[in-house]
Amino acid sequence: MASARQRLSFYASLLKRQLICGPPVIPWERRITPGCARSIYSATGKWTKEYTLQTRKDVEKWWHQQIKEQASRISEEDKAKPKFYVLSMFPYPSGKLHMGHVRVYTLSDTIARFQKMRGMQVINPIGWDAFGLPAENAAIERNLHPESWTQSNIKYMKKQLDRLGLCFSWDREITTCLPDYYKWTQYLFIKLYEAGLAYQKEALVNWDPVDQTVLANEQVNEYGCSWRSGAKVEKKYLRQWFIKTTAYAKAMRDALTDLPEWYGIKGMQAHWIGDCVGCHLDFTLKVDGQDTGEKLTAYTATPEAIYGISHVAISPNHRLLHGCSSLKEALQKALVSGRGSVFIMFLAKETQGKFESREIVVPGI
Incomplete structure (x- = not known):
């Protein structure tokens, strides 16, 4: 056999x-249809004789209701159960769901169901990342008002998620473009500003000329294009709002040791946070011996070695090399290419090893 x-x-x-x-x-x-399959599906009362397309739809509809009822019986309100939080990325309501959404939400739904079956108190929320340029630009392309376009997409996407049989905590649904949500974002920003943790400064940013927005480095692909619009990203100096997360850098870096050993994630977070212990030193910039009023701030994790300093390394993205800096031409003329994307500026011989002077003399234009 x-x-x-x-x-x-x-x-x-x-x-x-x-x-x-x-x-x-x-x-x-x-x-013929295998007997085991016929017995399983005929139990629904939706498969009488022949298996047709309508049979499949009827069976799926029957199971969809059973799944929803099962999910409602496993309530998250049982406070005695250990907690488990599943948070998947909220979709942009700038169109309809695609197979990428199906993949992501199937994974999160599977995790949520598995943890519920293990007796956990699971929260699996869903929401709509609706207060952003992707949804607005999509509406403009179609000559529609962003609000009506966004709301109609949310309604359609919600129907799609329901048809997939996904069991989200719908009572916790949020929409980021509605006042009952963004009023708290505004409240938190005001508190950060009052505490000196929100501030403005000029910075070199990744500018998407199509979406008309600033991109994070992770949103620019290896070809220098926007991950979303496909436009060639431009480097541009803009005055931007910043949150002073550096005030908590050391605490965040130290807390990484308490996290699970997720592959690659902790190393990535540590890289983003950067070094937390060191000194910032200000160097005076002079042209032909004349003070320019400009300074160059350099960071070092080994301040005890400052007496042997011979040069300062700066990025080609530094503000002094761009925009309206009065020293741009002089600096670009004086710079020496270093390894990778770093430029090296050598200190004048008379200041080398003299920590108290901290001067960089730039040749005249």
Whole structure:
């Protein structure tokens, strides 16, 4: 008698031949539905005789209701259960759901169901990342008002998620473009500003000329294009708002040790946070011995070695090399290419090793 593995291999080969449009393994007029499948589906009361497209739709509709009822019986309100929080990325309501959304939310839904079956108190919220340029630009392209376009997309996407049988905590649904949500964003920003943790400064940014917005480095692909619009990203100096997360850098870096060993994630976070212990030193910039009023701030994690300093390394993205800096031409003329994307500025001989002077003399234009 054939083993289970041999039988499975045999049926898989039959299916493969059928899928690649080869000669029929079993003539259509002689095909029958396996008894086990018929018994499973006939239990729904939706499969009487022949299996048709409508049969499949009826069976799926029946199971959809069963799944929703099952999810509602496993309530998150049982405070005695240990907590488990599942948070997937909220979609942009700038169109309809695609297969990328199906993949992400199927994974998060599977995790949520698994943890519920383990007896956990699970929160699996959903919302709409609606207060942004992607949704607005999509509406402008269609000559529609962003509000009506966004709301209609949310309604359609919600129907799609429901049809997929995903069990989100719908009572926790949020929409970021509605006042009941963004009033708290405004409140938090005001508190950050009052505490000196929100401030403005000029910075070199990644500018998307199509979406008319600033991109993070992670949103620019290896070809220098926007991950979303595909536009060639421009480097531009703009006055931007910043949150002073550096005030908490050391605490955040130290707290990484308490996190699970997620592959690559902790290292990535540590890289973003950067070094937390060191000194910032201000160097005076002079042209032909004359003070320019400009200074160059350099960071070092080894201030005890400052007496041996011979040069300062700056990025080609530094503000002094761009925009309306009065020293731009003089600095670009004086710079020496270093390794990678770093430029090296050598200190004048008379200031080398003299920590108290901290001067960089730039040759005249």
